Amino acid sequence: MLQAEKWSIDSAIKDAKSITAQWNPSNLDLIDGVKVKEVKNVIKNNGFLTEIYRQDWELDNLTVDQIFQVSLLPGGISAWHAHEVTTDRIFVNTGLIKVVLYDARPESPTYGQINEFRCGAFRPMLIIVPPRIWHGVQNFTNEHAALLNIVDRAYQYDDPDHWRIPVNSPEIPYTFS
């Protein structure tokens, strides 16, 4: 931390780099297997159109078996989740949501890594979350928010492919705030 010279207030701290010239967070090294596709809204005379998923983006070669929406009330957090075999494809379609991923796979080259994405209609993106990646989402605004999850295996009511740990678990080095 650099201290400001005397033209400023003594306690002032200079900003560190936080973003690249492509407006990506400067510390964002993607977890192995995670893919992100940012899309652009198409502005129309009466609104805008946003593509959410296309096979020809070639982000994966999996099926689309189900699409469900998760709504989050203001401040709502849903964490932590992991699936043994299911791939999630997460797209925030309403409001703003933080999507946080954690790699707890001991054999992974990115073991121990956290990825944090802030997504929404202002910055639409599809995030491919492979199986066994812990993930959590937070609506960090005062407005309703929602995401779509486009999964390759539909939810099995009798035997959900769903593992959980509590949001404040010390086993994941991330605190939602």
Ligand SMILES: Cc1cn([C@H]2C[C@H](O)[C@@H](COP(=O)(O)OP(=O)(O)O[C@H]3O[C@H](C)C(=O)[C@H](O)[C@H]3O)O2)c(=O)[nH]c1=O
């Ligand atoms: C996924 C699913 C769930 N349900 C039922 C099961 C529960 O009784 C209830 C809530 O589901 P769940 O506990 O899975 O919801 P969240 O804890 O918010 O988790 C969901 O949203 C976060 C962000 C994730 O990443 C999870 O993968 C996703 O499952 O809806 C269904 O009836 N159909 C379904 O397709």
